[in-house]
Amino acid sequence: MRLRAILSACLLAASLAPPAHSQTVVRIGTASPLSGPGAHQGKDIENGARMAIDDLNARGIVIGGQKVKWVLQPEDDASDPKTGTAVAQKLVDAKVAAVVGHLNSGPTVPASKIYANAGIPQISPAATTPLYTNQGFKTAFRVVANDNLVGSTMANYAITTLKARKIAVIDDRTAFGQGLADEFIKGVKRAGAASGASIVSRQFTHDKATDFNAILTQIRARDPDVIFYGGMDAVAGPMLKQMKALGLRAKMVAGDGICSEKLPLLAGDALGDDKVFCVVAGGVSGAQEAGFNAFNERYRQRYKMEVQTYAPYAYDATMVFAAAMQKAGSVEPAKFLPTLAQIKHEGITGTIAFDPKGDLRNAALTLYTYRKGKKTKLQVLR
Known part of the structure; x- marks a missing residue:
């Protein structure tokens, strides 16, 4: 009887206790x-x-x-x-x-x-x-960061650091690629006035393309110092291979779409050292x-x-x-x-x-290049 009373009291206490976190x-x-x-x-x-x-x-x-x-x-x-x-x-x-x-x-x-x-x-x-x-x-x-910052930063880098004077631009016609290329061109026009840098060719591809010989042949005739590409790494890798096959000596500059760890696999030996420069729209330092x-x-x-x-x-x-x-x-x-x-x-x-x-x-931006098949950090800008 006493045990039953104790059990009843315990059950009553449990029913009255505040519930654990649901x-x-x-x-x-x-x-x-x-x-x-x-x-x-x-x-x-x-x-x-x-x-x-x-x-x-x-x-x-x-x-x-x-x-x-x-x-x-x-x-x-x-x-x-x-x-x-x-x-x-x-x-x-x-x-x-x-x-x-x-x-x-x-x-x-x-x-x-x-x-x-x-x-x-x-x-x-x-x-x-x-x-x-x-x-x-x-x-x-x-x-x-947004494209306004990325485009202007890469334009300044191409002109000031890479000393580019003749610049070709290719984009993949996506909202990202075209928008970034447009911002890059605006940046070239602003920064290039004093240096004499200019856009010598504007070409277009699409985000699933694999053959770039026609547009690269046209670009080769202008002998650019830099090719800016607005798009992703899946296209940039094969494009770099075809640039090498055509004897294009230009460096590639781009945004974060190509700035991946997979680019070396996609580009193979066409990647080279200090040939590709890209910026990630973020970054840390210190x-x-x-x-x-x-x-x-x-x-x-x-x-x-x-x-x-x-x-x-x-x-x-x-x-x-x-x-x-x-x-x-x-x-x-x-x-x-x-x-x-x-x-x-x-x-x-x-x-x-x-x-x-x-x-x-x-917002921060981080500049990278590729050396010995590895993405290599250059600097963080704000």
């Missing part, structure tokens, strides 16, 4: 090419975000009195604008709290309207077209390098491969979302979005804070 699921979407020529870059974004998700789950974060289980939902936009909008709608329908993506500017811009209409915040770890943040959407952010390098080593150990380009930025984008949710005390997009817009977060890619458009404040 669990809520927060789903973060990623959108990037997981198929096609850009799949290695798109998988890099997924991998970076997944490392962040695992780190968040390991911390046992509580938001609004509930322990959070973080879940990643990766989607393949195939670097295609039409597929990108379908992926965006799929993520909206899945009720994701936020989206890390897209990689390419082409899918990023139309997808951003779908996220904006649904009130879901989006941080791109890679898209650089100014149009993305010029649309006025309160949900659109990025953690890299005391921040230790954390960045530690992340790269963790990535290498986990995935048995090198970071391509964007994994650290996808990691930081995911962490920024989590920081905004924690500060706002809510995982609801409508409640943490205002906090996100005002966030200041120390990430592995540097200090992350956004201007009123959603662009990264005080």
